[in-house]
Amino acid sequence: MLKVRDLSFAYDGGAAVLDNISISLHDGELVSLVGPSGCGKSTVLRLVAGLLTPIGGEITWKTGQAPETGFVFQDAALMPWADVSKNISLPLSLRGQALDAKRLEETLGFVGLKGLETRYPQALSGGQQMRVSIARALAADAKLLLMDEPFGALDEILRFRMNDLMLALKAEQGWSGLFVTHSIYEAVYLSDRVLVMDAGRIAGEVTPGLDRTLAAADQRASKSFIDAARKVATILEAGSMVDA
Amino acid sequence: MRKVLLPSAAFLLMIFLWKVSIEVFEIPKFILPTPEAVWAAFFANFGSLVEALGATLKVTFIALSAAVFSGVMLALLFSLSRSFEMTFYPFAVVLQVTPIVSVAPLVLIWVGIDHVDRALVIIAWLAAFFPILANMSAGLRSVDRHLDDLFTLYGASRWQRFWRLSWPTAMPYLLASLKISGGLALIGAVVAEFVAGSGGATGLAWRILEAGNRLQVEKMFAGLVLLSLAGVAIFYFFTALEWFILRRRK
Incomplete structure (x- = not known):
C-alpha cells in the first residue's frame, strides 16, 4: 500500500518532530502507532494524508499515487449545520458526486446508524457521532483509513465496542489503516503490527498475532495479547531503545 | 411562562410606583406626567408618532443593511489576507471607539447639507458596523481545524471551503452581532436625528425634541416608549431569526 522512507519533519524553525522514520503498510493491514504525547504519531498521519510537507524523505504508493483516503480524528469533526447523511456524503459532494441512497443505507448499516440519517449531530451521542465520522471516512470507498486517536474521548466500554466495529469493518471491506493511539491495549487488540514511537523515531515494532477466530474477550485475555502488550x-519504558 | 410573568409583573409594579410617587410627592406634570397622561398623549399623537417612527426605522434598516454588507465583505477580505487585516483593522477600531455624537456633526456638514437622509444613514451605519465586522471576523477564524483538514484532504475548492465551511461556521457569530447592531443602528439613527435637529430630520427623535421644546413632557414620554418598543422589537426579531436558523444546531 505505502512505504515511508527516512521521513523527517519540523515546524518552521523548530526542532525536528520526526527524525528519519521509515514505515511500510501492506494492503489490508492495520498498523498502530503508539507512544507518548508529542512523539510525532499524529504528524506521521498528517504527512501521509498530504496535510503537511516533509522536510526530508519520501512517501511512495504501491499504485503510484495516493489511494482514496479517509481520515478520522479524535473529535468527530462533524458539521453541526448538516444532518447525518450530508455529513457522511461530504467527501463525495465536494467532488460534485452524490452518495446514492443504497450506498448511504449500506454505509449507515456498517456503522449501526440505520434510521438516523436525518438526525443532526447534536442529537447524537458521542459514540454515534464517532460512527458518523467513521462512516464519512468510508463513504467514498476509502482504501486507506488514517485514524488519529479516534476513540480517545470515549469511555472504555464504548471504546471496546468501537474497536470491535473497526475490526468488523476492516474484515468486511479490506481497507488498510494507520491508527494512532495512546492505549497499548487498543493498539495490540486492533493491529496487525504495532509501531512504538518515541521522540520522533520508531523505537520498536511488535506483532501481536492474535487469533481472530476467538471471541473478543478471549482475544483480550489470550497469551499473545498479554505478551504483545x-x-x-x-x-516504551526503555525510552528510545530500538528493540522489539 | 416565568420568562413572561416575571418581567410583566415588574413592569406593572413600576407603573404602579410611578403613579403613586407622583401623588405622594406631588411631582408637577411638566416634570413627570402620569401614566394615564402618557397613554392619552400616545393615542392623541398616534398618527404622527408612528409616521415619525417609520422614518427612523427606515434609516435604521438601511444603515443596518449597509453595515451587514460592508461588515461581512470586510471580514471576508480580512480572512483572505492577514496583511490586509493588520493594515485596516485599527481604522475599524477607531470608528468604533470614537463617540458617535462627536462624529455626527461632521458627517452632517460633509453630507447632510443637501441630503440629510444620507447623513443620518451614515451616522447610524457608523454605530452598527463594528460589531458585525468584529463578530464575522471571529466567526470566519473559528473554523474547526479538523474539518478544515478534511476539506483539504478531499480537494475542496476555495469557493467550496468558503460556502460550505467558513460561512456556516460564521453564521452564529453574524446572527449574534445582528442582535447588537440592530439596536445600535436604531441608537445611531436617533443620535443622528437629535444632532440634525430641525435641519430636515423627520424621525421619532425629532418629534421627541420638538415636544421637549414645547414642554409637552407626556408626548416626549410617548415617543420614548415607542422608541423603546421599537428597540425591543428589533432585538427579539433577530433573536427569533437566530433561533430559527440555528434551531437544529442546538
Missing part, C-alpha cells in the same frame, strides 16, 4: 510497554 508487555513488549510494547517494555519498549
